Amino acid sequence: MIKMNNVTKIYGTGDALVEAIKDVSLEIRGNEFISLIGPSGSGKSTLMNIMGCLDAPTSGEYYFEGVRVSKMNHNRLAEIRNEKIGFVFQSFNLLPYATAFENIEIPLIFKGVSARHRKERVTELLDRVNLGRRARHKPSELSGGEIQRVAIARALANNPRLILADEPTGNLDTKSGDELLKIFDTLWRQGSTLVIVTHNPAIAQKTPRLIRLRDGCIEN
């Protein structure tokens, strides 16, 4: 599903050059459940951004489902992010002025789904994460666990092939964190591919595959 050949990402210019990831090659097959771990500054987020087509590598090649992403234009990248990838951000990243319903609706709007179909789909997603009754609430009126569930529902809106989660349990209490992992587990069993960035070893132990980053390189 994903193939990276010697991917390097450099930030900054001149003396302030930072090599966030160096010469990374990896392959991820469909329906894998992977933890991406490493100390802070090891390049986890950069790698995830490149995987998620949010950022382009400085050098190297990146293939998503056999298509070379590193050569694509903005609009095509936006389409891939919209339809094939679901993001769950560490800081939730819900729009504060929009309700749970409206937040989940956003990727469907960008895909061009009709209002009627959007309503059906959002209602279905809200039920799936047990938030049917909270549809009209704004993020400020929801608990941390509920916000994270809205974020997951939004990530799932367009049935993406790949789900990327950046420190999804970082801001949650243990109970909510466990609940979240249960949802991920279910998604994996239903056939999704998941990559979770974490530095929580307890989570990392539960996933079938582990990628460990150190100083921008993959450790074996």
Added chain:
Amino acid sequence: MTLTILALVWGTFSIVILLAFGEGLRFQMTKANHGLGEGIVILRGDQTSKPFQGLGKGRRIFLIEEDVELLKNRVSGIDLISPESERYGNTMTYGQKSIIQSVIGVYPSFEEMRTYYPDWNSRFLNRLDLEKKRRVIFLGTKVKEKIFGGGQAVGNTVLINNIPFVVVGVMRKKMQNSMYNGPDEEKAAIPFSTYKAIYGVKYLDHLIYRPKDISLAETVKKEVYKVLAIKYKFDPGDRQALRIWDTIEEEKTFRKIFIGFQIFLGIMGGLTLMVAGVGVANIMYVSARRRTREVGIKMALGAKRRYVLLQFVSEALMIAFTGGAIGVAFSLLVVQVTQALNLQGGAADFLAHPVISLGTMVLTAFILGLIGFLAGLFPARRAASLNPVEALRYE
């Protein structure tokens, strides 16, 4: 935000109001100009300033009634024509009341040319009055008030220097800002034939004509000059021989002045609105910056660049048109109220009758649209060109 909306409201308000009052002023001035008559030329004999065919200069030219016939026959472009002579200091009496009144002798065509329109249940002098030298009289509005007060005038007989005249008509009230020998509402008109018989005069004070078509005005004027030059033997190039008051040319100049005036007012209002536009641009810039993270989230979820562009441009347009709509509403209110007050008399006749024209509305909408578009475009372009990762990291 509130301040910018206020600036937009004020800008829109001032542009609409300035143009509305300017347009109203033009309309009223034009109407008042037409109180004298629309598209007419007023002519009188003057003095030659050049020697011609052995005749010296400084010769006076006196027009007579036959010249009316002559011009009518020779100059085909003339539509209506009438002589006019005036006699001051007559005594007009009705019952116990007596006033000193001037009297003019004219043709029936004077009615249309000089807007001597009759009020209800009355008429102007007609062809039969002229042919039969009837002693009938048409009174100006003020004259009627002076003699008859609120009472009935038409059908009653007034004495002019002890000669009885039957009142056949009273002038409908009108606005008039340009005149000779006083306003029309203080005139009393009798058939020219009667006038000539009573006063025994030969010469005309004025000769008034109207061309069939305004576009022919210049040609007709030249021909009139030529015909009279041949008859009275003066140099056709002698501008002093006849005194010509050309209201057609005057109106052209007047219109040009007002177009200039409107442009000036429009620019003043437009500049005020532009200042408001800077406010909108500032708001959009701040808003776009504050929402960098939101832009990042939307991009991560699949928003294309044109979506981001559209979002900010349409928001700026919304702000511009909201302020504009309130401004237009206010100016409509002011215009409605001013018109409802229906102020009359003096300067109020000209200044208190604003008109909102379609042109004003189109211009205002165009400027507002332009402001919204430009104010939104630049911040929007910045937002749309953001790198999603950096935008997401923005705090």
